[in-house]
Amino acid sequence: MQLMITGSSGQVGTELKQQLAGQAELLTPSRSELDLANATAVQGYLALHRPQAIVNAAAYTAVDQAETEQELALAVNAQLPELLARYCAQTGAYLLHYSTDYVYPGTGTEPWQEDSPTGPLNYYGYSKLKGDLAVLAQCPQAVIFRTSWVYSGQGKNFRSTILRLAKEKTGLSIVADQIGAPTPASLIAAISVQTLQRYLQGQPIAGGVYHLAPRGYGSWYDFAKAIVHQAIKQGETLALQPEAIQPIPSSDYPTPAKRPLNSRLCVDKLEHALGIRLPEWQQLLASMTQ
C-alpha cells in the first residue's frame, strides 16, 4: 500500500515514519519537495502519486504566531485537510487526521466528550476546528484523533523547552490553572498504526472524532515538575531544582493567544473502539529516555 505521511519531519510524523517503516510503501515529501500551503502543488502531488492512504500529521502549530499569521495557519490547518479529505472521498483512500484540545472553550472542569460543543479561544484552535469540520463533511469515513500537549524526544515542545530552561535558570514560573494530559508523539503514532492495521484487515473503526491522550490529568506546572524530577533521576545536571518551580495563574503569564483552562479529554470512546486501556501520562513520561 502507498501511504502518504504529511508533516513527516514533525513530532508525530517522525514517530509515524519510524513505526511504519517496512509496513507500507511510504510517501514522505519534505517541505522543500511539497509546500502544503500550496493547494495546486498538493493536488499535483496527489494526482501523480495516487496514495491509497494518507496520514495528515502536518499542521501549523505555533499557537501565538497563528494570531498574526492567520492566512498561513488557515491554509495548513483547514484548507489542506479539506483538500486531502476530498481526494480520499473521491478515490476511496483512507484518511487519518489529527486535531487538538484547543478546539474546546476551556470552561468547567468536566472532561470534554467528542460531541461536546466546541468554541476555540485562539486562531490556531479556530483553524484546526475548521479543518475537522471540513474533513468530516468531505469524508465521513475519515478518523480524526483529537490529542493534547504533544511532546517527544525531538523537535520543539514543552518538555524540550523546560529541559533547556532547567539548565540555564535557577527559578521558573509555570501556569498551574490550565489542566490537560501531556501526550507522547510515540503514543499517537502507535495508536495510528493500530488504526491503520484495523483498516487493512477490513475492520476499520468508525469514522469520526476520537480523543487520544493518556489517562489522568495535570497542569503545565505538574508536567514541568515531573520533567525536572525525571531528568534529575536520570543523572542530568541542572541549574534548576524542582522546588524552585513556582505555580502561577494564567493571568501572570500573558501571551498573544489565549489558552483554555480545561483541556481534559475523555478517552473512553477510543479505548472502546480499539479494546485498549491507555496508560497514565506520568508513566509514559517516566519511560522517556532522551
Ligand SMILES: NC(=O)C1=CN([C@@H]2O[C@H](COP(=O)(O)OP(=O)(O)OC[C@H]3O[C@@H](n4cnc5c(N)ncnc54)[C@H](OP(=O)(O)O)[C@@H]3O)[C@@H](O)[C@H]2O)C=CC1
Ligand atoms: N504539538 C502539540 O502540542 C499538539 C499537536 N496537535 C496536532 O497533532 C498533529 C501533529 O502535531 P506535531 O507533530 O506536534 O506538529 P509539528 O509542529 O511537530 O510538525 C508539523 C509538521 O508540519 C509540517 N508543515 C507545516 N507547514 C508546512 C508547509 N507549509 N509545507 C510543508 N510542511 C509543513 C512541518 O514541516 P517543517 O518541519 O518543515 O516545519 C512539520 O513536519 C497536528 O495536527 C497538530 O495540530 C494536537 C494537540 C497538541
Ligand SMILES: Cc1cn([C@H]2C[C@H](O)[C@@H](COP(=O)(O)OP(=O)(O)O[C@H]3O[C@@H](C)C(=O)[C@@H](O)[C@H]3O)O2)c(=O)[nH]c1=O
Ligand atoms: C515556557 C513557559 C510556558 N508557560 C506556559 C504557557 C502555556 O500556557 C503553557 C504551555 O506552553 P506552550 O508554549 O508549550 O503551549 P502551547 O504551544 O500553547 O501548547 C499547545 O500547542 C498546540 C499546538 C496544541 O495543540 C495544544 O495541545 C498545546 O500543546 O505553559 C509558563 O507558564 N511558563 C514558562 O516558562
Ligand SMILES: [Mg+2]
Ligand atoms: Mg507551542
